[in-house]
Amino acid sequence: MAIRCVVVTxxxxxxxxxxxxxxxxxxxxxxxxxxxxxxxxxxxGYGLLKLQTETGTQQLFIDGGFAQVENDVVSVLTSRAIPAEQIDAAAAERSLSEALAMPGNTPELRYIRDAAQLRARGQLRAARAPH
Structure with a gap:
């Protein structure tokens, strides 16, 4: 029995x-x-969405958002969905370095810094995952 997955940006x-x-x-x-x-x-969160299909596994980097599961339909609303094989590990490492250097001296800056770090770490995991 199959389920339907819909990813919307x-x-x-x-x-x-x-x-x-x-x-x-x-x-x-x-x-x-x-x-x-x-x-x-x-x-x-920031990480890999994996679909097991008849033709193999399909993986997308998901940039946060929300998911709903109902009646064998998985609906994903996210700001970005990038095929995992298109993620550049070197660029993700640079993004992580930049995020680690961001200031966090106010609650708003801490939130921005923490989100940037989570996003970069998720992209690194996606880039390093077997495709």
Missing amino acids: PERTEIDREASYVTLPMYDGELGVAAGRAPLIGRL
């Missing part, structure tokens, strides 16, 4: 396809979704 629908299993990068860890999963709404 502000620009377009990035993915709309069936999969046998979906792994979501939640803000506090990964969540696996198979057919018949109980409904849920959750906050996404």
Whole structure:
């Protein structure tokens, strides 16, 4: 039995396809979704969304957002979804270095710095993951 995964960014629908299993990068860890999963709404983190399909595994870097699971449909709303093989590890390392050097002397700057660090670390994991 298949589930449908729909990934939407502000620009377009990035993915709309069936999969046998979906792994979501939640803000506090990964969540696996198979057919018949109980409904849920959750906050996404920065990391890899993995779809197990008939043709193999498809992986996307997800840049935060929200996910909803209901009636064997996984709906993902995110600001960016990038195929994992398109992530440049060297660029992600530079982004992490820049994020680590950001100031954090106010709550707002700490929030921006922490988000930049999480994003860069997620991109590094995506770039280093087997594709």
